Amino acid sequence: MSALSVSPAAIEMGRRRALRLARGYRGFVAAAVLPATVVITLVTALPLVLGVVLSFTSYSPTNPTFHWVGLTNYRFMFRDPYVPVVIENTYIFAGLGLLIETTLGLVAAVLLARPARGVTIFRLVYILPLAVSPVAAAAAWKALFDTNVGWINYFLGAVRLPQPNWLADPHTAMLSVVVADAWSGVSIITIIILGGLLSLSREPTEAARIDGASEIRILWSVTLPRIAPVVGFAMALRLFDLLRQFGLFQLMTGGGPGLTTNVLNLYVYQETFNFNELAYGAALGVTLTVMIVLPTVIAFLVIKRLGRL
Amino acid sequence: VITQRAVDTASKQSPATAEQLPNRRKRRANRAATLALVLGAIPILLPIGWLALTAFQPANDAYSRPPTFLFHPTLSNFSGLSSVDFVGAVGNSLVVMGASVGLALLLGIPAGYVIARHNFFGKRVLLTWLFFVYIIPALIWFIPLYATYERVHIIGSYISIVLVYETGVLPLTIFLMAGYFSRVSRSLDESAMIDGAGRWRILLQILVPTVLPGIATVASLACLLSWGEYFGALIFTDSSTQTAPVALASLIGEGISDWSTLAAGGLIVAVPAIVVVAVAQRGYLRGSSSVD
Numbered sequence: 001m002s003a004l005s006v007s008p009a010a011i012e013m014g015r016r017r018a019l020r021l022a023r024g025y026r027g028f029v030a031a032a033v034l035p036a037t038v039v040i041t042l043v044t045a046l047p048l049v050l051g052v053v054l055s056f057t058s059y060s061p062t063n064p065t066f067h068w069v070g071l072t073n074y075r076f077m078f079r080d081p082y083v084p085v086v087i088e089n090t091y092i093f094a095g096l097g098l099l100i101e102t103t104l105g106l107v108a109a110v111l112l113a114r115p116a117r118g119v120t121i122f123r124l125v126y127i128l129p130l131a132v133s134p135v136a137a138a139a140a141w142k143a144l145f146d147t148n149v150g151w152i153n154y155f156l157g158a159v160r161l162p163q164p165n166w167l168a169d170p171h172t173a174m175l176s177v178v179v180a181d182a183w184s185g186v187s188i189i190t191i192i193i194l195g196g197l198l199s200l201s202r203e204p205t206e207a208a209r210i211d212g213a214s215e216i217r218i219l220w221s222v223t224l225p226r227i228a229p230v231v232g233f234a235m236a237l238r239l240f241d242l243l244r245q246f247g248l249f250q251l252m253t254g255g256g257p258g259l260t261t262n263v264l265n266l267y268v269y270q271e272t273f274n275f276n277e278l279a280y281g282a283a284l285g286v287t288l289t290v291m292i293v294l295p296t297v298i299a300f301l302v303i304k305r306l307g308r309l
Numbered sequence: 310v311i312t313q314r315a316v317d318t319a320s321k322q323s324p325a326t327a328e329q330l331p332n333r334r335k336r337r338a339n340r341a342a343t344l345a346l347v348l349g350a351i352p353i354l355l356p357i358g359w360l361a362l363t364a365f366q367p368a369n370d371a372y373s374r375p376p377t378f379l380f381h382p383t384l385s386n387f388s389g390l391s392s393v394d395f396v397g398a399v400g401n402s403l404v405v406m407g408a409s410v411g412l413a414l415l416l417g418i419p420a421g422y423v424i425a426r427h428n429f430f431g432k433r434v435l436l437t438w439l440f441f442v443y444i445i446p447a448l449i450w451f452i453p454l455y456a457t458y459e460r461v462h463i464i465g466s467y468i469s470i471v472l473v474y475e476t477g478v479l480p481l482t483i484f485l486m487a488g489y490f491s492r493v494s495r496s497l498d499e500s501a502m503i504d505g506a507g508r509w510r511i512l513l514q515i516l517v518p519t520v521l522p523g524i525a526t527v528a529s530l531a532c533l534l535s536w537g538e539y540f541g542a543l544i545f546t547d548s549s550t551q552t553a554p555v556a557l558a559s560l561i562g563e564g565i566s567d568w569s570t571l572a573a574g575g576l577i578v579a580v581p582a583i584v585v586v587a588v589a590q591r592g593y594l595r596g597s598s599s600v601d
């Protein structure tokens with residue numbers, strides 16, 4: 001009788017557990033996860049440790065010995081007059097870029113989420129820039145901003161507006177790179193927010209419409225609060241990319257004129273590979289990492305807190 | 310009779326006017342939205358348009374002001390690319406892309422599956438670390454990897470750049486694959502297990518086919534990353550292994566005189582990626598909606 005009181009579901013559960021044990025559960029998990037973990041460790045965790053070690057040595061390709069020099073590289077960095085300028089430029093670029101890209105990306109996503117005729121064509125057009133390699137984008141924008149062959153100055157001249165030497169003028173060089181970066185950055189923010197908008201359930205919007213709320217009011221009070229986490233995610237994602245932009249700066253301005261468009265990633269690259277100062281580059285790299293990881297962790301904590309409210 | 314009909318239609322319409330007003334407003338809003346989208350598309354298409362136009366224009370048309378759309382298209386701009394061995398560079402890009410994406414899928418699909426389905430020792434640590442790998446600037450691995458590769462004399466080899474690309478492509482693959490697997494019902498695994506299938510068979514013969522669209526999306530994203538990557542390729546490739554973006558970048562110097570060749574090279578780098586995005590577009594929207 002007691003055997004009959006065991007439910008079929010319980011028998012089923014016991015069977016599954018037995019099967020799981022029998023089929024070498026641990027072996028499978030290890031075989032599936034370990035190779036990826038080993039590769040990730042070899043190319044990230046170990047280099048990170050080695051990089052921190054390097055930053056305390058005088059290692060260079062010409063003198064490849066791990067001679068311990070303590071904080072010398074870091075002390076040199078604090079005395080390097082270029083470093084504060086480069087850090088400031090990095091944050092100005094990232095802040096300006098994030099502001100422009102989020103605003104435009106949000107507007108574009110809201111417009112593209114409307115069920116209208118031909119909207120799929122627009123969706124494709126608006127996400128095209130994320131496909132284009134930063135090198136091809138840098139080439140095209142450099143040409144567009146060029147004083148001789150550039151279309152931008154030609155059209156500005158046609159409507160009798162001033163035609164600055166975009167990439168060589170210290171007042172416009174940073175803005176020009178921000179524009180080139182925003183070109184692809186907006187499309188990344190757009191596609192993430194659009195994905196969020198399209199996956200929303202319709203009920204709350206419909207309910208607000210029946211209550212007589214205007215479209216603008218629905219967007220502001222119903223839709224935006226619901227996609228706020230997605231917007232936050234898109235912004236965080238862009239922030240890391242903005243803080244480590246390299247290609248556009250190296251190819252469009254080379255960090256110039258002067259230091260006006262030199263940012264941390266470019267500066268570290270120049271110090272490390274053009275001047276062969278691997279150890280100093282490692283110290284700068286560690287600093288760059290701290291400067292990117294700290295704001296990111298703070299941003300995520302803030303987003304998490306906001307999400308809970 | 311006619312007037313009667315007119316009255317009929319009028320009376321039929323009159324109760325609707327309350328709805329017509331918002332309808333008219335809606336139509337006006339739709340027109341404004343379309344206009345805004347058209348205006349926004351201009352700066353988006355401007356660089357792509359410049360690349361496409363200049364690449365096929367004879368040099369004297371490329372510099373004409375105003376820009377001309379009437380010209381005899383030429384392919385001669387592409388021949389200028391031989392000076393930087395662009396064909397070889399595209400070949401290198403394909404090799405590096407195939408190897409890095411292939412390796413990432415080979416390692417990332419099983420890892421993503423296990424992360425989605427099982428709890429194991431160190432899972433949280435692994436996931437947190439993968440997240441940090443994504444946000445930490447790649448330079449922090451590049452400098453020590455460069456020093457290491459130099460010591461073991463693999464600087465400039467395919468192996469060195471493929472391993473470097475795993476720092477970006479592998480975490481992406483694991484994260485996205487874990488997301489796709491977690492959306493497949495567990496009952497699929499369980500019924501297969503009761504039928505006596507082994508764990509690897511369940512993964513390879515039942516789950517992989519189920520998430521194939523997801524794998525295609527991940528692969529296309531990984532290919533885009535690898536195809537267009539510049540920073541790592543600049544550091545870790547040499548003249549024999551340089552990828553297409555590196556070859557293209559070598560054409561961008563201080564005083565550029567040959568914009569036509571540059572545009573031809575830029576177009577070759579941009580077009581395959583644009584085609585991939587156009588084909589995979591729906592997958593990206595579906596994939597990114599899993600974020601919230």
